[in-house]
Amino acid sequence: MLESLDKNKVITSQKARNYLTGNLCRCTGYQSIINAMIGINRNDHISVKDTYDHIDVFEDLISHTRIPVSLSQHKHSFVAPIDIKTAVNEMTSEHIQVFAASTDLGVQHNKGQWQKQQVISLNLIESMHQIVTHSGHVAIGARVTMTALEEQLSGQYPEWVDFMHLFASPQIKNNGTLVGNIANGSPIGDHLPFLLAMDAELLIQNSQQQRLVNINDFYLGYREKDLVHNELITQVNIPLQRENCIIKMYKISQRRDLDISCVSAVFKMVFDANEELVEVAIALGGVAATALRLPGIEKQLLGVQREQIISSTESKKMAALIVQSIKPLSDVRGSAVFRQKLVGNLYLKYITELSGEMKYDDEVA
Numbered sequence: 563m564l565e566s567l568d569k570n571k572v573i574t575s576q577k578a579r580n581y582l583t584g585n586l587c588r589c590t591g592y593q594s595i596i597n598a599m600i601g602i603n604r605n606d607h608i609s610v611k612d613t614y615d616h617i618d619v620f621e622d623l624i625s626h627t628r629i630p631v632s633l634s635q636h637k638h639s640f641v642a643p644i645d646i647k648t649a650v651n652e653m654t655s656e657h658i659q660v661f662a663a664s665t666d667l668g669v670q671h672n673k674g675q676w677q678k679q680q681v682i683s684l685n686l687i688e689s690m691h692q693i694v695t696h697s698g699h700v701a702i703g704a705r706v707t708m709t710a711l712e713e714q715l716s717g718q719y720p721e722w723v724d725f726m727h728l729f730a731s732p733q734i735k736n737n738g739t740l741v742g743n744i745a746n747g748s749p750i751g752d753h754l755p756f757l758l759a760m761d762a763e764l765l766i767q768n769s770q771q772q773r774l775v776n777i778n779d780f781y782l783g784y785r786e787k788d789l790v791h792n793e794l795i796t797q798v799n800i801p802l803q804r805e806n807c808i809i810k811m812y813k814i815s816q817r818r819d820l821d822i823s824c825v826s827a828v829f830k831m832v833f834d835a836n837e838e839l840v841e842v843a844i845a846l847g848g849v850a851a852t853a854l855r856l857p858g859i860e861k862q863l864l865g866v867q868r869e870q871i872i873s874s875t876e877s878k879k880m881a882a883l884i885v886q887s888i889k890p891l892s893d894v895r896g897s898a899v900f901r902q903k904l905v906g907n908l909y910l911k912y913i914t915e916l917s918g919e920m921k922y923d924d925e926v927a
Contacts (some may be wrong), residue, residue, distance in 0.1 A: 573599045583731035627686055642683040646690075646796055650769045652682050656791035660684065662705060662742040690796070699763075702798045708735040718802060722756050725811040729821075741795050744777070747785050747852070754853035755828040756811060757800065759843035765797035774799070784851035804841070807832050808916055812908050816895065823848055824895040825904045829912040837868045844909075849890040849901055859884055872917040881906040 573581075578599040582592060631642035640661075643649045652658070661681040684690045690705035693714050700718055702711070708726060712735070716723040729752045730738060743753045744764065754777075762777045766789060780788050789795070803809065809830040815821035825848040832841035842860045847853040859880070863871065870876050890901040 572604065573602060575600060581732060583733075630686065631683075638679045640679075640681045640683065642686045644686045644688075646687060646767065646794070647769070649682060649684060649687065650767055650792070650794055653768070653792040653794060655680065658682055658791070660745065660794060662737075662739045684794075695802075699799045699801045702740055702800065704741040704794070704796050704798075705739060706741075708738050708740065711740060719800070721809050721811055725756070725813070726752075728752075728813050729823075740798055744780075744798065745787070745789070745795055747781060747787055749784065749850060749852050750823045750826065750848045751853060752813070752823065752826065752847075755826050755845035755847045757798070758845035758853055758855050759809065759828040759830045760800050760803075761843075762801070763799040764795050765799065766793050767796050768793045772796075778855055781852035781854075804832050807841075808919060810912050810915060812911070814904055814908075822895065825849060825890075825901050825908070826853075827905060827908045827912075829909065831863075831871075831916065833868050839863055839866050839868065839871060844884065846888065846905060848895075849888045849905060856884065856887055859887060872913055877910055877913040881909045884909050 575596060578596045579592075581599075582595065628644060630644050630648065631640065633640045641652050643652065658680045659682070661683045662685075684705045687705065690703040691710075692701075692703045693706055693710060694701045695718065700715065708730060709732070712723050712726055726735070740753055743751045744757070748754075757777050763774045764777055764780060766773050766775055768790075769792065775788055782788060807830060809828065811826070811828045813823045813826045815823045826846070828843070828845045830841070830843040831839055834840045842863045844856045844859055845853065846856070862883070863880070866876075871880075885902045885906040888902060888905060890898045892898045896904070
């Protein structure tokens with residue numbers, strides 16, 4: 563909120579609502595707080611930045627970020643190295659946890675499920691905070707936050723950035739990381755279907771070597787990953803979207819925003835100049851022990867003309883095949899049958915939107 567005032571000078575109703583996300587105020591209610599925020603006259607107040615942003619304080623803080631940290635007490639330890647080599651050398655035990663924002667580990671600690679805390683933080687490693695665009699992909703460091711993704715990648719991946727608005731409050735996005743979502747390995751991880759559909763690659767490093775792993779090969783089972791205890795995911799490489807890539811992302815949950823998904827889906831299609839499908843990806847979350855792709859369905863779609871794909875008969879046939887290819891479990895968020903129907907309907911929704919976009923493109927052409 564204070565940061566938004568410094569940057570924008572004026573708080574709109576929507577910005578006020580965004581910055582209240584994640585806060586509960588059942589006594590006062592939200593409207594009076596929103597009204598107060600909108601009514602702030604920036605000229606009547608000295609900004610936090612102007613009050614505390616002294617160059618000597620800033621330089622002192624920066625100097626401390628270049629000093630490695632090592633703390634230990636009894637069975638607990640915390641290490642924050644300043645380079646990757648030291649970080650991977652510290653990965654000596656399967657009990658050591660890599661600490662990013664603690665959006666998951668913090669909950670485990672509060673519930674008493676994480677007692678012997680041995681932690682490595684990547685926060686002081688400068689390269690871990692970087693997003694670098696190359697000729698064919700974007701490289702994202704392990705400590706890059708979701709806020710940074712939103713701010714820097716809207717041009718390269720507009721649909722993905724828009725999709726991020728559906729999950730996590732600003733407070734979480736300011737700390738939560740993409741790699742944390744990947745390493746957590748939840749079958750309903752919000753970012754995973756997009757990364758699977760884009761064939762993102764993970765740069766994994768230990769003290770001896772680096773290796774690249776396609777994220778579609780990374781998940782071996784529920785919470786099981788192609789990652790041993792002395793390895794770190796240091797970077798995610800996401801291929802740039804092709805200019806004619808038509809990608810849509812969907813999330814179904816009991817509440818539209820800030821809720822755990824029941825089912826999530828990403829559909830991606832690329833057609834050539836002859837309107838033949840040359841690239842396709844169908845990635846799903848919440849329908850198996852891991853987020854997954856449907857390579858069998860994708861193979862059947864490749865080479866098909868777009869008019870056939872968007873036809874009512876073909877689209878319904880393909881939706882039925884997709885439903886038959888998944889075997890979800892039932893839980894409190896939805897039954898297996900409900901999830902199957904959702905996925906089938908989401909494919910039909912994608913085809914409907916695909917058809918509309920194509921007709922619009924034809925009219926423009």
